Amino acid sequence: MSEGVTARPVVAKPVRSSGAELAVTVSIPLLTLGDLLLQWRWSLWGAALMAGVFVACQRRHMTPPVQRTVLFLLVVTGLLLPLLPEPGAALERGLRIGVLIASLLVSTKLVSRAIGRVPRTRALLDSLHRVAPSHRYGVQSVASQFFGGLLGLAGVTMMMESAAQQKDLSHKDRLASFSAITRGYAALSLWSPMYSNMSITLALYQGAQWVSVLPAALLVAAFFLVLGTALERLSGRARQAPGFGQAASFASLLHQGWPVLLGMCVFVVVMVLASRGLALPISAVIIAGAPLAAWLLNAHMGGSLRPRFRGAAGLMAADLSDFRIMAGEVAIFMASGCAGTVIGSAIPKAWIAAIGAAVAGSPELACLTVSATIVALSAGALHPMLSAIIVGSSLGPAQLGLPMLPHLSAVLVGWGLAIIVTPFSVISGMASRWSGLPLLTISLRANAVFVLLALGGSAGLLGLMARAIAR
Template identity: 25%
Template sequence: MDAATGTLLVLVAIVVTLDEWDLHGAFVLIPFLVVALVALLAIRVARSRQAFVLAALVLTGVAMAVLPDWQQTVLRGLGSAAFIAAFFAALTTLRNVAESSPAIRAAGTFLAEQPPGRRYAALTVGSHLFALLLNYGAISLLGNLATTSAAQEPNAEIRRHRIRRMLLAIQRGFVSSLPWSPLGFSMAITNALIPGARWADSVSAGFVSAGIILVAGWALDTIFKPRLSVPPPPRGPVEGSWGLLRPLLVLLVLLGVTVSVLHNQTGVRIVGVVMLVVPLLSLGWALVQHRGGALAFSKRDRLVRYVTRELPGTRGEVTLLMMAGYIGTVGGPLLGPVVAGAGIDLAALPTWAVLILLVWLVPLLGQLGMNPILAVTLFASIIPAPEVLGVSPSAVVAAIAAGWAISGICSPFTATTLLVGSFARVSALHVGLRWNGVFVGVLGGLLSIWVLIYAFVIG
């Protein structure tokens, strides 16, 4: 069953990639592949994930009873679920190869061992860079290295503060990639939902949002630096040099240049280029790793383990993401008449109010347990079109992506807070509200101001 699940995920990724490259005949297979994949996933996931599958089935029944064009709506929902599964599978290839790279682990260890004066800055910028390659794997890798390093500190007070500050640096560095990274679901989904939006137009605003997150996090960490009851002991020199980050930077440059050139030359959507380039780059990297028998396992064993163990091992996350995309896509047309019947018309609000609402909508819904993918896809249908608001599509994308990043910091139901909480041995709610409460308020205000400046002055 695991082998069948992994194989179906690979097939979905191949078919969706072919469709992105305008081989439309392949897309007819998508509904059948998605239904078979979800059926296999639903058997093996926890009940909390099965609840999402049940909700999708109920919503499908409601759509059949209410919507005259329910077939097209359901097909769009299946297409959304397929795209999310394909994008996820493509990104896991890079994470698979990176996890077996001694150079990547050495770079992470070097960042985690930095002295207190520059540890936060090193970890938060490093986490931002690692997130571009590893996605959530960046938090897992750096979080494990950080807690292992902190565990060597004999003073319990210093150890507790060190773990908290290191994990917050990693979390905030990760979410700072969400407003601009072409390898993140935030940009891939938001640009697909907002009419006229393109990643190339939105990336500049996202860069500034990322900078605001990084600088604001560092500033608050510096301002609220804990006062210790005893002075910290002297630390020895850090082993290694900043040159250990060179392989990571080379990979990022290679990936960025390849994706940009192909996107500009072919006109294929950036996500379609990413879904082709990332697996090919991962394959080339794996061949380099295996050259001369450097690894204890063969290329064949690696491929088999990836399809039959690693991909199926993400079944819970894949089910949640796929169902979030499906429920949001199918539920959107059902939500529109309900909102209109309640007399709610976002187009009647001032444009600045709508943009600020978009910044805060995803974080607020995240407190209620709503996944960002579900929140954005569900409410995209009631967001006024950019031309109605009188702003560029990239301004709307900037507002939603900013809110997506804030949700990754404070929502107790997102993978980022859950992972950080597990490393710190505290609850995700504690991480989101106690550790990050002040940061969320400051960051939300700064990003709201930036979104308005971009919409009305720059964008």
């Protein structure tokens, strides 16, 4: 499939998959739920097998660079695995992470498609591109906090799909729009409970709660948004970007989109309350609850009672068929998860101890080391999630002389920035696929300066926080 924008299956009706293909796709989240809720070991291996079958069946939708990356990661995994003392355990950890994210992609994709059919949503997304050129980047960055923060990857996908449909955007305008979305993702991944970033990071710190992390996360997220807007203004792209007729004001956007934003807020609140009330992992609640929410929304948009329920099921089947275009993302998650755990298990502990001793005593340097190490490891094809887990568990707060909150926040900062700058992440792959821009252009080249400044600025903020807590 061509990576040009005109080849995107956004407007055309997707080709329906066969029953067997749909069964393979649905089995991935179902088997993952068995592993999350019932701790069935065979369920994990079954989900991994189905993910492999899905990738093999849909490999024609994977670009050559993605295929080469996946092959390289598999080779590295195969070479290092026999050298580990517990190769089976390392492989299982990698597979569990891979199938978890693949399952989240399947479930949130259904929500994305369902909400995208709401006329008000489509009008709101289109209006984001009709804002005055000087404010367009900032508005899109803030909008990503709602769509991505409250709907997860489904919301990010919706914004990328909308940007891909703007045929009158120049190369510079398209780069600016997708940069706003990806950098907005780096900000929202610091605070949103809809991502595995938060739940996995909290699991590394006994007693840590999302509510206690939220103030620091929002502070750094606001810094990211301001930094990105400032860089965009300095680049001059905002002045060069043409307008599109009458510019949409912030008030008109809010008046047009408040029902959509309210509905998304209700959805995420229900997911969080269900997770806490049932004492279940938030990932499991989203995997199970998102398809139900999508079915109800599709039914609500249908006709009379009985036909609308049948029609909702048909729409979900069509949406699952369209999931085939994300075979590359699924393959990268699976391969990176396995390679990440294996590489992480092979890192000598003496190296980690030396790093901790070198930065101890300086909160700013310690926070910078935590975040920058995650970015550096991810740049070497290590999955950002695994990089964060390795660094967070190895360079602990006590070892670096940091309070728990700044250390946890530094892990989230490095994780979010690593995702948007490395060409091996799903966000970079999605941005390249929807925008038609080369993978390195939309990831490393577009975000290198932003990430460097964000690392330094966030380390300063978190270092000040650490000093204030220590007093």
